[in-house]
Amino acid sequence: MIIVLLGPPGTGKGTQAAAVKTRFQVPHISTGDILRRNLAEGTPLGLKAKGYMEAGELVPDGLVLDLVAERLKEPDCSGGFLLVGFPRTSVQAEALDKLLAASASPIDHVVLLEVPDGTVVDRLSGRRVCKSCGAVWHATFNPPPAGMVCPKCSGDIYQRADDSSEAVLNRLQVYARQTGPLIGYYDAKGLIRRVDGSKSPQEVEAAIFASLA
Numbered sequence: 001m002i003i004v005l006l007g008p009p010g011t012g013k014g015t016q017a018a019a020v021k022t023r024f025q026v027p028h029i030s031t032g033d034i035l036r037r038n039l040a041e042g043t044p045l046g047l048k049a050k051g052y053m054e055a056g057e058l059v060p061d062g063l064v065l066d067l068v069a070e071r072l073k074e075p076d077c078s079g080g081f082l083l084v085g086f087p088r089t090s091v092q093a094e095a096l097d098k099l100l101a102a103s104a105s106p107i108d109h110v111v112l113l114e115v116p117d118g119t120v121v122d123r124l125s126g127r128r129v130c131k132s133c134g135a136v137w138h139a140t141f142n143p144p145p146a147g148m149v150c151p152k153c154s155g156d157i158y159q160r161a162d163d164s165s166e167a168v169l170n171r172l173q174v175y176a177r178q179t180g181p182l183i184g185y186y187d188a189k190g191l192i193r194r195v196d197g198s199k200s201p202q203e204v205e206a207a208i209f210a211s212l213a
């Protein structure tokens with residue numbers, strides 16, 4: 001089974017990806033992981049990517065696709081896989097379809113986690129993180145200690161610049177701009193499974209499994 005998991009930031013994609021991976025016994029393919037591994041191993045594709053990154057540029061679509069193509073050739077992907085965070089654009093989605101056409105196994109489902117913008121802002125702007133160990137709290141749902149000192153490692157607890165309300169709204173706008181056409185592309189193929197991502201993680205997980213049945 002080949003599954004793509006889509007959703008804006010702050011919708012718990014990581015948690016749900018882990019659940020899908022366990023349930024369907026498919027590897028979780030993340031472009032971030034692939035890139036990190038290629039950089040660490042100094043592969044030819046990794047070295048190319050490094051050139052762009054050192055120049056402060058985005059790794060171009062074509063190179064990302066080459067990296068994904070290499071990863072999908074590995075034996076653990078032969079029975080299917082779960083893609084998270086890729087494709088991000090309809091151009092990437094078309095390129096991925098061409099790649100999969102060569103292996104005669106198309107995408108089965110595109111799960112779209114839907115969460116209202118206001119909920120995403122509440123979730124992310126409330127995040128408080130330990131600078132040293134990365135432990136996470138939430139200003140409303142799981143407040144950090146009053147002194148803002150981490151009880152585990154004594155590090156400072158703070159709000160990442162990325163998590164300010166303005167930054168979150170900006171991230172949501174970028175997401176909407178990029179993925180609007182992507183969702184349209186998959187909708188036209190009848191692949192979109194819409195799941196309400198604003199419920200509890202357990203309810204979201206159950207809804208995802210139901211949508212894949």
Ligand SMILES: [Zn+2]
Binds near residue numbers: 130133153155
């Ligand atoms: Zn800490």
